[in-house]
Amino acid sequence: MRRMTARPANTHQARLLRLLRDSGPNSRAQLGDQVDLSRSKLAVEVDRLLETGLVVADGLAASRGGRRSHNIRLAPALRFLGVDIGATSVDVAVTNAELEVLGHITQPMDVREGPVAVFEQVLSMTAKLRASGLAEGFDGAGIGVPGPVRFPEGVPVAPPIMPGWDGFPVREALSQELGCPVMVDNDVNLMAMGEQHAGVARSVADFLCVKIGTGVGCGIVVGGEVYRGTTGSAGDIGHIQVEPEGRPCACGNRGCLEAHFSGAALARDAEEAARQGRSAELAGRLADTGILTSVDVAAAAAAGDATALDLIRAGGNRTGQVIAGLVSFFNPGLVVIGGGVTGLGHTLLAAIRTQVYRQSLPLATGNLPIVLGELGPTAGVIGAARLISDHLFSPA
Amino acid sequence: MRRMTARPANTHQARLLRLLRDSGPNSRAQLGDQVDLSRSKLAVEVDRLLETGLVVADGLAASRGGRRSHNIRLAPALRFLGVDIGATSVDVAVTNAELEVLGHITQPMDVREGPVAVFEQVLSMTAKLRASGLAEGFDGAGIGVPGPVRFPEGVPVAPPIMPGWDGFPVREALSQELGCPVMVDNDVNLMAMGEQHAGVARSVADFLCVKIGTGVGCGIVVGGEVYRGTTGSAGDIGHIQVEPEGRPCACGNRGCLEAHFSGAALARDAEEAARQGRSAELAGRLADTGILTSVDVAAAAAAGDATALDLIRAGGNRTGQVIAGLVSFFNPGLVVIGGGVTGLGHTLLAAIRTQVYRQSLPLATGNLPIVLGELGPTAGVIGAARLISDHLFSPA
DNA sequence: TCCGCTTTGTCCTGTGACTGGAGAAAGTCT
């Protein structure tokens, strides 16, 4: 099968492609209403896009009181690959050009095994998706990694939790393997893009997306665009100090947020509580599986275990304390909480909200929703697909 | 004298005006090199600008080996007014279209006296500048106020330290009085714009500008543009909590940065130290004037007073602690420290740097300059002039 | 002083982008 080779020739075409991606099939007239071009000019650009094969006209829509319109839509054969590499798991998904997830696989994994091993796994997952008939090839791929990335080159830089990846040419390597364009970004940024595209953050210009997984990070969206900072490390809030002489952190400092609350810290604290006999519920679960995760803590809390609830509340307070500072500073229109620990649900959210609403000024919090992400683990892969489609749907 | 009435008719003209503003007089050929237009098109636009009177061609430049070029420059009669209202003082300045300060007056004042009284003072200062022959009238004015502003309307909203100003139509009122367009912004944002235009932040895309005066605020520049947040309160870092059960703050909370370190807090702590006999130096100064300010503390520190030095270091540590968090989050390319307390100089800066470099990750701090602002009190008024010129030098 | 050479600025023409209107095609409603 021939893959997408053409790119939009000008900004009008790029605009149209994104419009079709974000709002689905449209008639020429509907497109004209949204794009501020004369109908004649628009028809020309649509015709050119039809020639390239990026969009197709299939069938006629129902009449709305006059001549029936042609359905203009993105080529249905286009396929994007979304890869979300976490600290302990990989998500791989296939989407169509409208970024709808057609297939999605999750597998456990350990980033510390290094890029070669992880890539092998990603490729085998990709092959599985291909074999299921969802895609014969890919027109583009987006990939998220759990650490800072030099964005233009698509290369991780000095990632604390994945030391073997420093400088590894992720973009180039994956592009060669897949034979299609690839873009790389921080996993947190992709989550933000996912929630922006298909989740709770639609139509919000400025928002924060706090991801609490194994580590803690924050996606920053300014004017609808992800902000990555000068060296690509913007949003790295896991190492903000929350306690002057607090717990030691992997980064070498003490009292980092991540050392006090994160998936890893929560698991550690829960195991400690279980061993010290402070929670029969947790101790039982530990005996069952030999290990505890935030899922166990969530279950224990749901069962009414006081220690589990305390752990969640304490973590939420810590997180809320940091978010309160960020809200004062950034004055976002929305704060999204996502990542593995969202299973902790309302208890966590309530603690965060309490801190933020108490500590930040009313002008900043007055109309500020603080909500859980609504896409869960698909946020990352949708964000990844969106990343590459933003790239491909821009003038060459 | 007739004032500026025309506005650039298109983006090319706007671009040319800003270019002339930022890099002074230019020949047509030089403009063409910077603007990516054909010489013919450029000539047309320049001619149209000449017709409007916004720019003039005066004289010929020295030859550079060929035909001598015409000097194209912004109309020398254009005048902008920059007003910077602080908590305890007002700055008013006149600039030409290139934003060079032609005259500058500072006077003490108390914002809490309310907008009417303050406006009276501003107008009398303006009259003084006018009387000195620097300007017959103004083509535009920018004004900064020490609190959040609903930017599009130019109206302060819920400003903590200037309660009487809430909702006062600053923009409209001043525009009527002066008979020219007016733009209003937070004083901290204007300081950032000033340092960006003529100070240490030239050619830095993403930076933070921390202003420590009576209160503490932070200007945020993203991609060369000031970021104001959803409700205009972005950068309000004075009320970030630095100590769980710390000093009570005017905002009603406890432990805010501003309550622990700011011009006001420093003066309070210094007076306390003087009364308690912890510093002969400070006590002497208090006896002299009956009141202490950061200037006295700076002088005492310069004289080697240990208490004064301790106060500065403690404040710097607190501030550095907050800035470290912001650096992790925002990953700026530069941090500028400005405001009244910059008189504390290197002692303060060293304490801040120590905290930031210790607490933030190397990737964010590796190439991060932390410097004092170089414009001092003129940063605000230059920023104000720049604000209105950005507005006027954009397509109508 | 004349002649090349350089730089600056102006003029002119051709091309492509774009608009807006006329009108055809295809439908609904009375």
Add this chain to the structure above:
DNA sequence: AGACTTTCTCCAGTCACAGGACAAAGCGGA
């Protein structure tokens, strides 16, 4: 069947712009 809508196409005219030819103005060497 006729009036009215909506969608889409076609066409002619306008404007933006590039690029080249050329004039103006200066320099330096022969």
